[in-house]
Amino acid sequence: MMDLIQVRRELHQIPELGFQEVKTQRFLKNIISDMANDRVEVAEWRTGLIVKVSGIKPKRTFGWRTDIDGLPIQEATGLPFASQHEGLMHACGHDIHMAIAIGLLERLIKEPIGDDVVILFQPAEEGPGGAEPLLAWLDQQRPDLLPDQIFALHIAPELALGTVATKPGLLFANTSELFIDLHGKGGHAAFPHHTRDMAVAAAALLMQLQTIVSRNVDPMDSAVLTVGKLTAGTVQNIIAENARLEGTIRTLTPDSMMRVKKRIEALCRSIEEGHECSVTIDYGASYRQVDNDPELAESFLAFASQSQEITAIRAEAAMTGEDFGYFTERLPGLMFWAGVGSEFGLHHAKLVPDEKVLELMPDFLYNYFNSL
């Protein structure tokens, strides 16, 4: 049997950003080619891999999707197998996701089930989004690799090891990245009246953006507008000519996303007017909501609740985003949380998922696919 902890630790050391997962792809390719037999077909798509394991008497194709990219975070776990890539970390658990997929693949190769299974090692989940272009490629070039149903998990640091959690319908939000650039007339710190200060304009805009969720979104609906990065100016005694806000928008419906964006645009126009500057907005990558197929969600929860090692619970919808939403928009699909009990959460430099999840999940998933 493959040492999945070792696989995960090696992947953990080489996190790469979206569509730059060159070492990751090479590492996965080597492992997969070592375990492959004549039931296995491997296709490459950009920095991702699509692996098909033929079933014994296939009537359907199940898809299992794992994301493979890391985040621009400087790891602070102090682990002996910490990231070797400066400023990059698998802080969203994609190293664990990949190792689980490898464990599942190994089981499927050794003991094929009735149906075909396609495992998608998908790049760029954190951005700019790999699911949508991967689906377009599958449609155009390899429709034979398109599954009939698609499944995925995401680790959940706040849930105990052995817990799985999901729900029918909306699990994750609609998302859109948000990049706002402000440009005005900078100048000497001592002569503010000759300038248009973009630090002040950006600060005003940041505060005004806070009114969108509190004043424009129906309180019975919900939304998030987070600005995670704010930059302005060059040095302490020059009035800033440029400023930039970088953030993300989360909503429960596509309509609500449209309304939030309209308000952002209106507030930016008022900043242009009030601060005599120019403001440009770039929405970057946007993801569809993850909508679980109700029947798949119920049958998954029923299956999981019969397992000795697993505790199945009903999840609440979360404002996380996932480009897996492009799959669930297109195919009956299911995503669930898998508990890894860590003190620090997703996107944290000290995230340390419990690796025992690697002992549990591949077998659990194999049995689940075998039961469908």
Ligand SMILES: CC(=O)N[C@@H](CCC[C@H](N)C(=O)O)C(=O)O
């Ligand atoms: C599971 C998770 O944490 N996903 C990310 C997806 C990010 C999408 C995009 N870069 C954005 O910020 O909108 C998340 O932040 O929820």
